[in-house]
Amino acid sequence: MRDSREIYFRLEKLPSRAALEREWRALDAAGAHSFFLSWSWINAMLSSWPERFSLLRASRGDSTHALALVTWRHGWQAHLFPVRQAFLNTIGDPQADGVMIEHNGFALAGVEEGALWLGLLEFFAEGAFGARELVVPGMSQHKGALPREISSAENIRFAYRTDLRKVAETGVAQCVSRNTRQQLRRNLRDAGGNVAITAAKDKDEALAYFAELKALHIRSWEKRRKHHAFDNPIFEPFHHAVISTGIEDGSVELLRLEAGSRLLGYLYNFQRNGVVSSYQSGFAEEVARPGYLCHAAAMEHYAARGLLTYDFLAGTNQLKSSLGLERYELCWRRYRRPSLGVIAEQLAHWAVQRAKPAM
Structure with missing residues (x-):
């Protein structure tokens, strides 16, 4: 007889989309998981x-407490040994995964996240996935101990966010450094006035804003001769689907920002559980530093509405580090069961460390 307190995992064939939506939205209504694990993204x-x-599916007794998607792919360990990999909430294809999930994990409610991860890794260690690696991109740092037979490899990326309660108390200008504060005031004066924000009212207007964001984004990145998000042919249709679902329930917002008669740009943001995730942007170039003006205005806009956090997501640049008051880490992690490939990677890592000169 099963212990009603224990978490049990099982892999299932997907039910109908309507049935899955009902289950997933029930977890969305009760859970504290990120937008990237909500029904709009899934x-x-x-x-x-x-x-x-x-x-x-993760269950306790007869109740479902967590859901996630899994797919499989063949990869390589140590560039020599083929390995079957299971991927959590992503495809495992570099182009498809260019849409970039972050804050990855489970849609969950009524269960402690640490216990859920421990149960998942034990399920993986038992061989239930039929894979030697479990790949979880864009997760928050895993704090718990690993099962004895499981090792992990990870790639850490920094991200920035700001507590909007501080912004609500003093405004953005008083939260940032003196240099950033002076630049914001000078740029705002040069732009010709306060920043006005217009949010898309419905799906059609949101998609129109997204098209204008795309044009500005491409122009800016191609001018600098750099690759951009829209180079990926999957990016635009994927986000049309995100917008079409999320605009209806208020979890997606497209903003148009202007100063006086001048267009500054567009922001494409997600909202869930008090967190604003600043996902994509496109800025006009008729004024200096339009990105700073847009994000500063958006932060005050959301702070006034009582939201809690403005998250710039993974990646580092001058804008994020200037307006993001807290730096944190996201982790692209591979959990691994014992194999020749794992042993080869560990030996190679050991050899590299031994070869480094003593400090």
């Missing part, structure tokens, strides 16, 4: 790759 993944996923 539905876009299923619409883009409908045949690729299985459902991972």
